[in-house]
Amino acid sequence: MRASQTEIAVLGALSIEPMTGYRLREEIRTVLGHFWSESFGQIYPALRVLEQEGLVERLGGKRAGASNYALTATGRTRLRELLAQPIESQPPRNGLLLRLFFGRQLGSGACRELLLDTRQLVEQRLGALRAIRAEMASEPHYAADQPYWLMTVSFGEHSARATLAWIEESLAALEHLTADTREEAGG
Amino acid sequence: MRASQTEIAVLGALSIEPMTGYRLREEIRTVLGHFWSESFGQIYPALRVLEQEGLVERLGGKRAGASNYALTATGRTRLRELLAQPIESQPPRNGLLLRLFFGRQLGSGACRELLLDTRQLVEQRLGALRAIRAEMASEPHYAADQPYWLMTVSFGEHSARATLAWIEESLAALEHLTADTREEAGG
DNA sequence: GGGCACATGTAAGCTGTTACATGATTAA
DNA sequence: TTAATCATGTAACAGCTTACATGTGCCC
Numbered sequence: 001m002r003a004s005q006t007e008i009a010v011l012g013a014l015s016i017e018p019m020t021g022y023r024l025r026e027e028i029r030t031v032l033g034h035f036w037s038e039s040f041g042q043i044y045p046a047l048r049v050l051e052q053e054g055l056v057e058r059l060g061g062k063r064a065g066a067s068n069y070a071l072t073a074t075g076r077t078r079l080r081e082l083l084a085q086p087i088e089s090q091p092p093r094n095g096l097l098l099r100l101f102f103g104r105q106l107g108s109g110a111c112r113e114l115l116l117d118t119r120q121l122v123e124q125r126l127g128a129l130r131a132i133r134a135e136m137a138s139e140p141h142y143a144a145d146q147p148y149w150l151m152t153v154s155f156g157e158h159s160a161r162a163t164l165a166w167i168e169e170s171l172a173a174l175e176h177l178t179a180d181t182r183e184e185a186g187g
Numbered sequence: 188m189r190a191s192q193t194e195i196a197v198l199g200a201l202s203i204e205p206m207t208g209y210r211l212r213e214e215i216r217t218v219l220g221h222f223w224s225e226s227f228g229q230i231y232p233a234l235r236v237l238e239q240e241g242l243v244e245r246l247g248g249k250r251a252g253a254s255n256y257a258l259t260a261t262g263r264t265r266l267r268e269l270l271a272q273p274i275e276s277q278p279p280r281n282g283l284l285l286r287l288f289f290g291r292q293l294g295s296g297a298c299r300e301l302l303l304d305t306r307q308l309v310e311q312r313l314g315a316l317r318a319i320r321a322e323m324a325s326e327p328h329y330a331a332d333q334p335y336w337l338m339t340v341s342f343g344e345h346s347a348r349a350t351l352a353w354i355e356e357s358l359a360a361l362e363h364l365t366a367d368t369r370e371e372a373g374g
Numbered sequence: 375g376g377g378c379a380c381a382t383g384t385a386a387g388c389t390g391t392t393a394c395a396t397g398a399t400t401a402a
Numbered sequence: 403t404t405a406a407t408c409a410t411g412t413a414a415c416a417g418c419t420t421a422c423a424t425g426t427g428c429c430c
Contacts, residue, residue: 098222103334
């Protein structure tokens with residue numbers, strides 16, 4: 001009953017349209033990339049197992065050695081079961097917060113740098129999300145899926161904007177900190 | 188040169204005060220818990236390696252079989268190096284978004300349930316963060332660390348509030364979705 | 375014919391969790 | 403004395419990444 005989340009991602013992607021393992025990875029990386037990831041080392045073994053269980057089937061590929069995988073009726077049922085299962089949340093591991101927590105050891109200047117670098121990354125991220133949103137909106141073929149897809153993009157945008165607000169607040173807090181220290185040293 | 192993030196967490200925690208492996212885990216779980224996690228299976232082997240490298244030292248424990256670990260001068264230097272290293276970000280894996288992305292398969296009703304459950308979790312999380320904030324503020328002994336600690340709490344709060352806003356928006360989107368469907372069916 | 379994107383797969387290795395075994399100390 | 407908490411450690415296993423090996427088809 002090992003219902004790995006990889007299985008959900010693979011069956012889910014194939015529920016939209018049949019594709020090769022290679023493209024599966026490509027789609028997961030680009031479309032699901034802002035909240036999910038899978039590597040070849042996960043995908044190919046998963047596909048083989050899913051085929052043995054009759055959840056996906058191999059269609060002839062466009063060329064020798066390549067095969068398109070398609071979801072079977074059983075596979076679609078299984079996907080719905082998996083989606084309804086409780087969410088396995090991964091333990092949190094935020095490297096930025098780990099560093100800031102020990103900011104006294106790192107020094108306030110380095111913390112400031114860290115925040116500025118992060119701000120730039122998050123702004124790039126916002127741009128990427130805007131691009132994904134535009135691309136999704138321009139594909140009328142998947143209209144029924146779009147509301148759900150846009151929700152995931154919107155989550156990323158809300159998170160990114162919250163992070164930017166937190167960065168401004170934290171930069172200000174660091175300013176006060178160094179101002180106080182200077183005052184103490186000066187007084 | 189394998190600078191694992193576990194090493195940062197352990198050295199960092201010991202930079203605040205000496206403690207046993209058991210308590211180390213307890214502190215990481217409760218104080219760093221909203222953005223970090225470590226298990227015994229990581230902590231004890233790490234402590235042994237760190238001791239061999241002279242980064243931490245064993246002090247006699249309060250009782251037989253227990254030992255307090257303390258940061259050495261070398262250990263403190265090493266911690267600062269590690270904190271200054273580039274952040275290793277873990278690949279994203281958000282189980283909630285994975286399910287919502289395939290929401291068309293799951294059904295809008297189940298998606299709504301998922302969002303309502305999440306809303307409750309996030310509200311609890313906000314309460315827990317408020318408690319952590321209060322506890323931190325009530326310990327004047329660590330005044331110099333507090334501004335940094337509070338930044339991490341603030342991040343959690345910003346994220347949580349952003350998630351709540353996104354949930355409201357998404358619930359509204361689901362309402363429109365089912366309303367449209369009913370209209371089509373009716374018309 | 376050379377390079378690139380497409381395509382499949384495996385093996386080694388790292389990271390991390392879980393479960394278990396063991397025992398000391400404390401409070402009821 | 404018994405249960406809970408404190409404390410240390412290991413072994414088995416699951417999950418995942420990376421690097422490598424191999425080959426096809428297309429376009430310049």
